[in-house]
Amino acid sequence: MSYNSFGHIFRVTTWGESHGPALGATVDGCPPGVPLTEALLQPWLDARKPGQNKYTTQRREPDQVEILSGVFEGQTTGTPIQLMIRNTDQRSKDYGDIAQKFRPGHADITYWQKYGIRDYRGGGRSSARETAARVAAGGVARAALATLLPGIAIRGAMVRMGPHGIDPARWDWHEVPRNPFWCPDAATAAEWAEALDGLRKSGNSVGAVIEIRASGVPAGLGAPVYAKLDTEIAAAMMSINAVKGVEIGAGMAAAELTGTENADEITMGPDGPEYSSNHAGGILGGISTGQEIVARFAVKPTSSILSPRRTITLEGEETEIVTKGRHDPCVGIRAVPVGEAMMACVLLDHLLLHRGQTGGNRGRIGPQAAG
Numbered sequence: 001m002s003y004n005s006f007g008h009i010f011r012v013t014t015w016g017e018s019h020g021p022a023l024g025a026t027v028d029g030c031p032p033g034v035p036l037t038e039a040l041l042q043p044w045l046d047a048r049k050p051g052q053n054k055y056t057t058q059r060r061e062p063d064q065v066e067i068l069s070g071v072f073e074g075q076t077t078g079t080p081i082q083l084m085i086r087n088t089d090q091r092s093k094d095y096g097d098i099a100q101k102f103r104p105g106h107a108d109i110t111y112w113q114k115y116g117i118r119d120y121r122g123g124g125r126s127s128a129r130e131t132a133a134r135v136a137a138g139g140v141a142r143a144a145l146a147t148l149l150p151g152i153a154i155r156g157a158m159v160r161m162g163p164h165g166i167d168p169a170r171w172d173w174h175e176v177p178r179n180p181f182w183c184p185d186a187a188t189a190a191e192w193a194e195a196l197d198g199l200r201k202s203g204n205s206v207g208a209v210i211e212i213r214a215s216g217v218p219a220g221l222g223a224p225v226y227a228k229l230d231t232e233i234a235a236a237m238m239s240i241n242a243v244k245g246v247e248i249g250a251g252m253a254a255a256e257l258t259g260t261e262n263a264d265e266i267t268m269g270p271d272g273p274e275y276s277s278n279h280a281g282g283i284l285g286g287i288s289t290g291q292e293i294v295a296r297f298a299v300k301p302t303s304s305i306l307s308p309r310r311t312i313t314l315e316g317e318e319t320e321i322v323t324k325g326r327h328d329p330c331v332g333i334r335a336v337p338v339g340e341a342m343m344a345c346v347l348l349d350h351l352l353l354h355r356g357q358t359g360g361n362r363g364r365i366g367p368q369a370a371g
Helices: 038-048 092-098 108-115 128-148 173-178 186-201 229-238 251-256 331-358
Strands: 011-016 022-028 065-069 081-086 153-161 208-215 243-248 266-269 272-275 293-299 309-312 318-321
Touching (some): 011 128, 038 128, 229 293, 243 251
Antiparallel strands (some): 022 081, 243 293, 266 272
16 A cells, blocks of 8 residues: 555545656545635745745745646535646756665665665655645645634744754744744844855755644544544654654653643633643643644754765665755755645544534533533
8 A cells, every 4th residue: 555645534645756747636525615726725835835045945846736626616516626736847867876876864765675666856756845735735724724613723933943942932923934944033043044054055954843833723623542633643744754753732841841730720711711831732632622732843954965975776885975956955944834734634634523423512611511
């Protein structure tokens, strides 16, 4: 089995390679009657596309999304939605030198060991270019969520680049679109620019941490044990290229807390339960609490670097390799819209699952509970 699909009711299958004629996604399970046009999807693709500044790969792709099916007169029909993004700026010749060599840190060697064949042009299916299809599918999920849950907001930011983290006290969502790093801290963004300039000029790269938040999510999404909302969010984020770690809420830091510190105390507010803190990241027992959902994921340094690295050939001979071509010195920069898209897909999927099983929230709290 190839496992190119994810989701239960809202199901996404991505297809295509980095240097093929096109890539895209087949989206099944989207409710009918959702307003959807190519113009509505394009801003999400524009946010992820390469070549927008000197800190990202200089591959120039317009990433224009085309809707081939599943939409009639500007609305979804409930049938499969086919999305296509044409590749227009491939430079396959840049990869001729690696046809017989395995790039360290890449999937070259494991793809060969599994399949006995690999598309060495930009990594083929393993390329981060595949995430353009996810972002397009995430745009469909956002459109459906806007119809079903008008108050929901899904936003992301880069909160660490290498050893340099942001100051949470200076978090400003308005700052995120003002700098090339999706950074919510203006002072830290300036420090990152200086640090990344040095790495870029030396042919090196660096990793990053991305934080995705979803507000306006109702309580009740998710399921106990095997379909926990945090399990599926973590799996979605972990499936993104170059991601090596995921945490929800306090995450790994929860191990440093005591029980009294970690417990998110509950009081009754005018509109329902209120929490003193959000160490759980908006999810308890695999089910959303109604608080903001918070997830973070770590992106490793770009493996394609100009510094010579030791490797082996298909014949098993030891050699050195320098990866040519156009690459991101910090691939985490363009991971923010990808993380947002995956969060949107998971939340829509679980909203549809929840409504299908329960018809909506059942357990009431407060005076209305007696009714």
